[in-house]
Amino acid sequence: MTNHTTTPDASASGQAQDDNRPLVELRHVEKHFGDLHVLKDINLSVRKGEVLVVLGPSGSGKSTMCRTINRLETIDSGSILIDGTPLPQEGRDLTRLRAEVGMVFQQFNLFANKTIIDNVMLAPIKVRKVPRQQAHDEAMELLARVGVDSQASKYPAQLSGGQQQRVAIARALAMHPKVMLFDEPTSALDPEMVNEVLDVMLELASEGMTMICVTHEMGFARKAADRIVFMADGQILETGTPDEFFDHPRTDRAKDFLSKIIEH
Ligand SMILES: Nc1ncnc2c1ncn2[C@@H]1O[C@H](COP(=O)(O)OP(=O)(O)OP(=O)(O)O)[C@@H](O)[C@H]1O
Numbered sequence: 621m622t623n624h625t626t627t628p629d630a631s632a633s634g635q636a637q638d639d640n641r642p643l644v645e646l647r648h649v650e651k652h653f654g655d656l657h658v659l660k661d662i663n664l665s666v667r668k669g670e671v672l673v674v675l676g677p678s679g680s681g682k683s684t685m686c687r688t689i690n691r692l693e694t695i696d697s698g699s700i701l702i703d704g705t706p707l708p709q710e711g712r713d714l715t716r717l718r719a720e721v722g723m724v725f726q727q728f729n730l731f732a733n734k735t736i737i738d739n740v741m742l743a744p745i746k747v748r749k750v751p752r753q754q755a756h757d758e759a760m761e762l763l764a765r766v767g768v769d770s771q772a773s774k775y776p777a778q779l780s781g782g783q784q785q786r787v788a789i790a791r792a793l794a795m796h797p798k799v800m801l802f803d804e805p806t807s808a809l810d811p812e813m814v815n816e817v818l819d820v821m822l823e824l825a826s827e828g829m830t831m832i833c834v835t836h837e838m839g840f841a842r843k844a845a846d847r848i849v850f851m852a853d854g855q856i857l858e859t860g861t862p863d864e865f866f867d868h869p870r871t872d873r874a875k876d877f878l879s880k881i882i883e884h
Pocket residue numbers: 653656658676677678679680681682683684685
């Protein structure tokens with residue numbers, strides 16, 4: 621959630637301007653899967669500390685857009701910049717990008733044959749070259765932050781889905797990302813576990829983490845989002861505050877989407 625206050629000192633030094641520059645920027649992004657035009661002229665800027673929630677009907681391109689931002693999907697044309705730098709194409713720079721842009725998926729994708737603590741320590745040791753003891757201490761702090769430090773020596777299969785997803789969040793945070801992408805992180809969870817993951821996400825948002833969240837959780841969207849982006853048929857049809865979007869949707873597609881959600 622963005623803190624909009626600016627100190628006089630920050631303005632004087634030009635810091636305020638820096639804080640307002642986009643941390644993530646998509647310019648005229650196009651993407652096809654074969655004949656299917658999945659992303660159509662997507663333009664989007666996310667400021668540091670901003671929480672953007674992406675909503676839209678199934679198949680509208682939300683996940684694909686999210687996945688292009690850490691280059692899990694390539695784009696056909698247009699450009700994507702992280703902190704002013706275009707996405708790298710391959711090699712070590714791509715590994716660094718994946719560290720800067722943390723991603724949490726619907727499936728937790730933890731290493732089944734490694735303990736929880738090892739799952740969180742692995743990438744900092746390999747990619748950030750953090751000494752083992754430091755990586756261990758940082759991982760324990762992160763596990764405590766998401767409320768699963770007591771499970772550190774267990775294996776993923778011994779944890780509930782909600783606990784595993786919180787470990788996945790800790791694992792992404794361990795790389796000190798500039799931005800966190802969440803792609804339907806609660807969709808695979810039993811209903812009673814959804815809130816424990818959303819609470820961790822709300823906490824991160826309140827701490828100023830820059831976040832892009834694809835979700836079907838409307839309560840979370842209202843509470844956490846600085847801005848809602850509504851997508852349909854591969855296009856961004858609306859962008860606005862939660863109040864603007866939920867209370868005054870402008871397009872028929874958004875009205876239709878919201879009426880179906882309210883029905884359910
Ligand atoms: N790897 C792929 N190959 C071919 N088609 C794909 C691929 N990934 C996604 N698609 C198609 O692209 C379209 C957009 O998919 P995407 O997953 O981005 O939508 P979404 O808005 O996230 O949907 P949902 O809410 O159901 O997850 C869909 O028609 C989907 O079937």
